[in-house]
Amino acid sequence: MTGEPNTRLCDLFRLAGWSKGELARLVNRQAAAMGHPQLATDTSRVRRWIDMGETPRDPVPRVLAALFTERLGRVVTIEDLGFVRSGRAGKRKDAQGSDTNPDGLPWAPERTAAVLTEFTGMDLMLNRRGLVGAGAALAAGSALSSAMHDWLHTDPALAKNAPHFENALHADSVGFDRYEAAPIGSQEIEALERSVEVFRAWDAARGGGLQRKAVVGQLNEVGGMLAYRHPDHLQRRLWGVAANLAVLAGWMSHDVGLEPTAQKYFVIAAHAAREGGDRPRAGEALSRAARQMVHLGRPDDALDLMKLAKTGSGEQTLPRTRAMLHTIEAWAQASMGRGQAMRRTLGEAEDLFVSDKGDVPPPSWMQMFDEADLHGMEALAYRTLAEHDPSAANIAQNHARQALQLREGGRQRSKIFDYISLASACFIADDPEQADRYARLALISIGETSSHRTWDRLREMYRLTGQYSGYARIEDLRQEIQQALPTGPSKKARSTDI
Numbered sequence: 001m002t003g004e005p006n007t008r009l010c011d012l013f014r015l016a017g018w019s020k021g022e023l024a025r026l027v028n029r030q031a032a033a034m035g036h037p038q039l040a041t042d043t044s045r046v047r048r049w050i051d052m053g054e055t056p057r058d059p060v061p062r063v064l065a066a067l068f069t070e071r072l073g074r075v076v077t078i079e080d081l082g083f084v085r086s087g088r089a090g091k092r093k094d095a096q097g098s099d100t101n102p103d104g105l106p107w108a109p110e111r112t113a114a115v116l117t118e119f120t121g122m123d124l125m126l127n128r129r130g131l132v133g134a135g136a137a138l139a140a141g142s143a144l145s146s147a148m149h150d151w152l153h154t155d156p157a158l159a160k161n162a163p164h165f166e167n168a169l170h171a172d173s174v175g176f177d178r179y180e181a182a183p184i185g186s187q188e189i190e191a192l193e194r195s196v197e198v199f200r201a202w203d204a205a206r207g208g209g210l211q212r213k214a215v216v217g218q219l220n221e222v223g224g225m226l227a228y229r230h231p232d233h234l235q236r237r238l239w240g241v242a243a244n245l246a247v248l249a250g251w252m253s254h255d256v257g258l259e260p261t262a263q264k265y266f267v268i269a270a271h272a273a274r275e276g277g278d279r280p281r282a283g284e285a286l287s288r289a290a291r292q293m294v295h296l297g298r299p300d301d302a303l304d305l306m307k308l309a310k311t312g313s314g315e316q317t318l319p320r321t322r323a324m325l326h327t328i329e330a331w332a333q334a335s336m337g338r339g340q341a342m343r344r345t346l347g348e349a350e351d352l353f354v355s356d357k358g359d360v361p362p363p364s365w366m367q368m369f370d371e372a373d374l375h376g377m378e379a380l381a382y383r384t385l386a387e388h389d390p391s392a393a394n395i396a397q398n399h400a401r402q403a404l405q406l407r408e409g410g411r412q413r414s415k416i417f418d419y420i421s422l423a424s425a426c427f428i429a430d431d432p433e434q435a436d437r438y439a440r441l442a443l444i445s446i447g448e449t450s451s452h453r454t455w456d457r458l459r460e461m462y463r464l465t466g467q468y469s470g471y472a473r474i475e476d477l478r479q480e481i482q483q484a485l486p487t488g489p490s491k492k493a494r495s496t497d498i
Contacts, residue, residue: 006053008082013050016071020046030063055083075122106151112271117223123216138263141293141301145308152312183228189237196244205410207451212252219245239276243269244365247285254292257452263289280321283313287328299335323352324369327377334381337388346378372406375399379421386428396425413451416442420457427464436473443484455485
C-alpha cells in the first residue's frame with residue numbers, strides 16, 4: 001500500500017461510472033464465476049484500492065481487468081489499472097504507472113507471453129461482443145523510447161527454458177479461453193509461418209479490417225504455445241511467428257483506426273522479436289509505431305521512436321531494412337517542414353537501397369519493401385513537404401508515378417495511396433485536371449478495401465480541392481469523395497479511440 005491514490009484505477013473507475021459498492025459486488029460475482037467463490041470484497045476494500053494505492057491479491061487484478069474491459073469496450077490490462085503483475089522481475093518505481101513509462105516497460109522475459117496472451121484474449125472478447133469503446137491514450141514516443149532504450153541495446157538472451165506451468169503465465173484466464181500448452185514441432189511452426197504470409201498478402205490487398213480478428217486469434221494461440229518448453233531453435237522461431245503476427249495485428253488495428261490497440265501490439269512485437277534474438281525485427285516493429293505517429297500528426301514522437309528503431313536494430317540489419325527505416329524518418333521530418341533534413345535522409349535511403357546486393361536473403365517481413373515502396377514513401381514524404389514548400393510537389397509526382405509503374409499485383413492499398421499522393425501533389429502544383437484524373441483512379445478501388453487510413457488520406461486530399469471548388473469537374477469530384485467517405489468524424493481526428 002502506497003498511501004496515495006491509484007490515479008490510473010481512479011481514472012478508469014470514473015469512466016466506468018460504478019459506485020464502489022457496485023464494483024465490489026461485480027468483483028465477487030466475476031470471481032465466483034472463475035472458480036473463486038471464497039473471495040469476498042466489500043466497499044471499504046475497493047476504497048483502499050482506489051484511494052490508498054493498495055494492490056489486491058490474485059485473482060482480483062485479473063478480475064478487475066476483465067470487468068473494466070467489458071464495461072469500457074476496450075482492452076484494459078493489469079498495468080492499465082496501475083497494478084504490478086505477480087512474478088515480475090524487479091520492482092516498479094511507480095506502481096500507478098506514470099506517464100513516463102505507462103506500461104512498466106520493458107517487460108521481464110517471462111512476462112512477454114503472458115502480456116501477449118492476456119491482451120489478445122481481451123481483444124478477442126471485445127470482437128465477440130461487438131463492443132466499441134474510447135478513452136485510451138497513446139503513449140508518447142519519448143516515453144516508449146526512454147523506457148526501452150537500454151533493454152533494446154543489450155544483447156538479447158533467449159531463456160533456456162520456457163516458464164513452468166505453475167507460474168503466473170498459467171493462472172486462470174479472464175475473458176478468453178484457456179489455452180492448454182502443448183509441444184509443437186517444426187512442421188507446425190512452418191504452417192504458422194505460412195499463415196503469416198497469407199495474412200500479410202491479404203492485408204496488403206484489402207486492408208486490415210476483414211482479417212484482423214483472425215490474426216489476433218492466431219497470435220493468442222501462439223502465446224499459449226510459447227508457454228511450453230521447446231528446444232531453443234524452435235522457441236526462437238515461435239517467437240519470430242509471434243513478432244510477425246503482432247506487427248500484423250498492430251498494422252491492421254492502425255489501418256482501421258484502433259490506435260492505442262495498435263501501439264500495444266507494436267510494443268508486444270518488439271518484445272517478442274527480441275526474445276527470439278531478432279533485433280532488426282524489433283526495430284522494424286517500433287518503426288511501425290513511428291509511422292502511426294506521423295499519420296496521427298505527431299512527427300516529434302515518431303522521430304523519438306525512429307531513433308530507437310535505427311540504433312537498436314543492431315549491426316546485422318540489412319541495407320534495405322535500414323533504407324526503409326530512413327524513409328519513415330524522412331516522412332516525419334517532412335511533416336515538420338524540415339526539407340533539407342528530409343532530402344538528406346531520403347538520399348541516404350536511396351544509397352542504402354542500391355547498396356543491398358541481395359547476397360543475403362531478406363527476412364520475410366521485408367519482402368514487401370521493394371523499389372515500388374521506396375518510391376511510394378519518397379512520394380509521400382515530398383507530398384507532405386509540399387504543404388510547407390510547394391516546389392516539392394513536382395518531385396512527389398515523379399516518385400508516385402514511378403511507384404505505380406513498379407507496383408505488382410495484390411498491392412491494392414498501396415496503389416490507392418500512390419494515386420492519392422499523386423493527386424494531392426497535382427492540386428498543390430496547381431494542376432487540377434491531372435489531380436482530378438488521379439483522384440478518380442483512387443476512388444474507383446477505394447471501396448474494395450477496409451482501410452480507414454485510405455479514408456484519412458482521402459480527407460486530406462479533399463481539403464486541397466477547396467480552392468478549385470468553382471471548377472465543374474472538381475465540384476463533381478468533391479461530391480464523389482463525400483459519397484465515398486463514411487459518415488462521422490475522421491478516425492485520424494479521434495486518435496484516442498479504440
